[in-house]
Amino acid sequence: PGALVLLAAVVRAVAAAPAAAQPAGDGTEEAVELPPIDVVAAPEPAPAAAQNPSRFVETIDGEATREGTGSVADAVEDAAGVRVRRYGGLGSFATISIRGAAPSQVPVFLDGVPVADARSGVVSLDDLPAGELDRIEVYRGFAPAGLGEAGIGGALHLVTRGAPEDGGLRLGTGLLAGSFDTWRAWVSASGVAGTAGDAPVGLRLHVSHRRSAGDYRFLSDHGTPLEPADDEVLRRRNNDAAQTVASARLAVPLDAWRLDAALSLVAADQGLQGLDYDQAEAARLSGTDGRLRFSAAAPSLAGGLAALELGAFGAVRRDRFADPLGEIGVGRQLETDLGGGGGFWAMLRLFPGDGSHLVRLRLEASYETFRASYELPAAAEGPRQGRFVARLGGGYEVSLLDDELVLLADLRADVRGDDFSGDPYFPARPDAAVGETWDVLFSPSAGARWAPLPDLELRGNVGWFHRAPAFAELFGDRGTVVGNAGLRPESAVNLDLGPSWSARDAGTGLRVALDAAFFASFAEDLIVFVPQSQSVFRAENIGASRTLGLEASLRAGWEETVELEAAYTFQDARDTGDAPYWSGLRLPGRAPHDLSGRVALRRWGLELWYEIDWLSETPLDRANLRHVPGRVLHAAGLGYRLRAGDRTVAVTVEGRNLSDEWVYDAFRYPLPGRSVFASFAIDTGE
Template sequence: MKIDLSEIKQVVRIALFFSILFTGTSLYAQSQKREMGKIIGYVKDTEGKIIQGATVYVLNTAYSTQVDKDGHYVLVVGSGDYEVMSSAVGFIGNKVKITVGKGENKYQQFVLKADPNTSIEQVVVEGKSAIQEVRETPFNVVALDAKSHYNTTLDLAHLLDKASGVKIRETGGLGSDMNITLNGFTGRNIRVFMDGVPMEGMGTAFQLNNIPVNMAERIEVYKGVVPIEFGADAMGGVINIVTNRTQNTTLDASYSYGSFNTHKSNVSLNHTFKSGVSLQLNAFQNYSDNNYKVKTDYRIFAKEGKPVTGDDDDIWQEGSAWSADSAWFRRFHDSYRNETIMAKVGIVGKKWADRMLLGLTLGQVHQDVQHGAEMRYVYGERTAHSKSFLPSFVYDKRNLIVEGLSVRVTGNYNYQKAGSVDTTDFKYSWTGDRRLMKDLRGQSNAFGEASYGLSEYSNSNQSGTVNIGYRINTGHSLAFNNVLSNYTRKPDMQRVADALFPSLPTAADSMSRTSFKNTLGLEYRYTYQRKWNTNIFAKHYTNRASGPGTHAETEETYKQKEEVSKTGYGIASTYFLRNLQLKASAEKAYRLPNDRELFGDELLEEGNVALKPEESNNYNIGFTFNKELSNDYSIYVDWSGYYRDTYNFIQTLLARIGDEVNGSSMYRRTNHGRVTRLGTDVEARVYYKNTGTIGATLTYMDIRDKVRFTDKDGKKENGNYKYRMANLPYFFWNADASYYVHDFLKKGNTLNLNYTLNFVDKIYKNSMAYGEKSTKAFIPKQFYSDFSATYILEDGKYNISFEARNLEDAMLYDNYSLQKPGRSFAVKLRYFFIKR
């Protein structure tokens, strides 16, 4: 392996900078320490029992802490007069006024009453929850409360779609391929984590659009600049799914049935013994025929110049043609089924470990494939399948050995066996007709057709994370993070050879694909009187990849190897006023190509081992305004603006294989040069008592192609220079309103009504410069609404929900005119039991 001395010197300089910074600030910190005081006490319920997970914080500041396993808390503050609040999930918050002198210890015990309306926590804005604590970091982050959506049929992806700046894009119905657009970045520019552990390599059985929302407590969305604890090369941002960590005994079971013969079921079980042994079990299942209607061009089979229908074993001499007009058809080969089970067992709440858990996830997927990257090329027998085996380990401990030292260690091994099958001798049309493919000699010609395919391969992904943080005092802390990951894909060519014949696999087919990544991060955090927080950090990225490549001149296949090493850095800062929080951040960031971009998916995407890392200068500003207007009303406003200047942008293109009529299509990725993004996100929400809420999110992005020339010599002008980038949504918003009818029909029962209005502006399918000349070159505006009604019985023990999505039956698309389902309905039954 090559050693780049310049990179090593740069890392040494960064480490030296942190050492000097630490020495200077430590001296200042010692002088400041004597000025601080403490608020000390316990948080209990009305029966004198400890409330696990309770939070104590000072209103209108960033002072906050959580109780330990004994219900005890210590809150270090500067001298002054404060309003101190304690809150916990399922309890009514309690607020007191306290005066703290220099170096004084104040003792305050909080007694919280149980909240009779626990099931509608989403409209309780008083009390600093984990979501509010995340929002108060110096990073541009929003947090979504998953608990308030437990009675819906939402999966994690469609809950995430409600966040400002986020757009979930799918290629069809349940189980279809999806990617995330966040602040103008899309796909693998955004990394997804579950409890801080990367989900990369977890397989199709465990992706966001099939995981039920009931598995999560909240979703954190970091836009642009990302904290080092994730160890991610994520230029666009990070999505962190925080699962339920309750130590209460809970059982959550649900089943739903909806349009297109869609079935979803989920069971979650949590129990912690007095000894500290914790058991967690989650199991879910999804199935759908996905037989909704679509409007598309279609193939007309022809023989001797005349259209023909039905099965015809005669020689197909003249191929097929496209219809003059598009028509409506029902999808007939698009069923999806997956089953997944997750189990965790370990120890919680010990002196030597806050959490130490071993986990195992098993999952499988089977799906029919209706079409490729364009709907016109329809498949009638192609299928895809996968099985996943995912053992994991996590260890967490705050105040390990010494006060202020926190350690987190995780390990994952993700193994996936997957493949696709399409060995039919027939080509299909949306009309339901199929034609046997033969050449003029009467021999089967299926093997030469672009739609033909058979693949079988195994993916293995190993990752490990070490995160060490040290809080020197209330004003200064340091953090170190390192993430290692290794990916290997091995084709199973023996199965392909057995199914077909030994000469079919090429050298590229049988070649293994490998990728090794290492991301190291260092961070210094400064806090001034809990009103001003600043993080300074640096990240070093390393990536080595190898896979099939082709010589340009000879077209011979060889094993191509690529290696990169980059260093990024940044700063994030926030300042608190009475009801206002200001934020700003900047970063020099890199994003390494992931395994799917490097090696494809063996189905609808081609790989490109030669992809270069994306490089971007990211700038963010924003504010959060949170104010109680009166005893009845509260308001929340979050605004952010951003600018991204990206080089070696990895663009997804649509590539045709074969001719216009008889070919197929796939996605292909390439580095595109320079792209800039200027955008804004805003979320506003008004709460009325414990009765209702109304709010909206809006996103606008101006994403421009800044590549002047398309050739190395600078002679060929780029026709799309300074125009919008294609296939990316740039303006979208949603507005929602919820209303709660308490004691509906019976005391303790609640009726929840929710309505959401959605809008997406037109999306150019191809370069905007050319798209303006054709009405068929863009996806039109989309306007649709959703409605849901939930009846909550016996304070949330029994729940019945009805949902109607896309009430207008609008034609909905995300990319390249792949149509999503129309109007649909669903009913969900849920049982929830909790023993505190």
């Protein structure tokens, strides 16, 4: 770092110069030892930032999810530009929005493999296996070409810890307990399990279980927000959630190749509590999800001129929705959904010339299928739905002026085919005919990074992205949602521009990093569910929107003793569609202001921290007639970490919503009040 380090070095060298210049009294030269000069190198960028120099990306350490609640939603909600929408407490449905994009426009990846299925296109963050995460990468506005799918709102990438390639057995375990009968227990083991020829075989295993009753108090308005006289404090019912996760990771490093395999199983069960004024008593949702991934990577081929990665993946998921009393949907329902699929990818990177050029080529193909079966209100088999996707992407990156200027461009082409076998449950529906539809979508993007000073970078990006309709939008859902096979994909033009500045003083240990960005998104053909009758909806392309915003984040600290973090996002998201009664209004679920801050003090293994989160008033519906009130939440905690050789013991106590505010989120779902959690973790190994 730049000017601060250079100035410190010059001052120390000048102070030492007279002593070095004085000759010895006897005329002979005397060796004089100069005082040391501390030179602190610039911190290496995180892998995500290094591989995507022009993108605005934030990397979050996965330690909090491994040793805490195991919730991805908790880990990402304070990142700049990120808004987590929750439908209850821990373990409930939670989605992510980046820069105002809808949750369906933000693809989620687990170790490079897409998580969302074609059925809904939306991922619940608290359903993801988070116990063995190494890091979480948040891409704001632009998904990297290396992940394949180009999301309108960016991307969320979860990277799990790899299997070790050396060392002995390492064990870890822990327990968390807290409010609302919440607890989580986990155990992990890793080490070299054997050899394949001369190569070590690394293995990592993990099992965890999380459970919460979710029976917190909340203020209900009984569906009459304009009549405060009937407001009443109630306790959440049928809001329990449980999740069990098991995962295995295998790694075999060979001479030129590295083989990697991962298997994860997730089983979840939760009550569906309904709205605050009409709580459900018996509705439930349970599911199991299994995923397998295999990859082979050669980071240096042809004398370092090329790198190749090959991979394949498969997934199967079973969900069971039970509403025997008709409390959630229209009438009594008992439905079992079975889906699965798989695919492969190949990515080639070429480094021609002197290493200042990079060419990327990626080929990906996948197929997934889905089918529902019903027991209520009458036994029937639902239609079979399938989707084939072939994706070809290419990119070029060049570094100029001694890496001061980096230019890059990407082009992705998606070929999508949907097939529908007809609906025997509702054979008269217009979208129930057997047929196929094919579409080709192109997503170009370009970016630049300019570093006029060692500590300053300017970055900018522009791109055009798409989202294909989900099965529920194309083919409907048993008549409550009528399908529309003629839906067009959503599209958006995104752009962003902003600086990044950092500095560090080796003498004082002070460091600071500041990021800021202006962003804009202009979306068309937004898919909106339009009422056809009192209980029937149809998906149609009628929407358009314009989002303008600013985001900023600050990180500062003094050695390892003081840490300060702050993030702020402003966005003005407006409906620009053809409907005159909606045009110009704010998009629902997008808060204009979002501010979070955290300060931590560390000494002698202790860490004391305080967090604050402010969210402004948010419109609840497209007509802007109802709003979710703004909120200010406070949290604090104390942790102690003891290290003795290869053994670590960590104990943590934290409190959330300390002022016990009545808080509501998506669709006015109430969130927990004051809560306290305590945890301990032990990590030991050779």
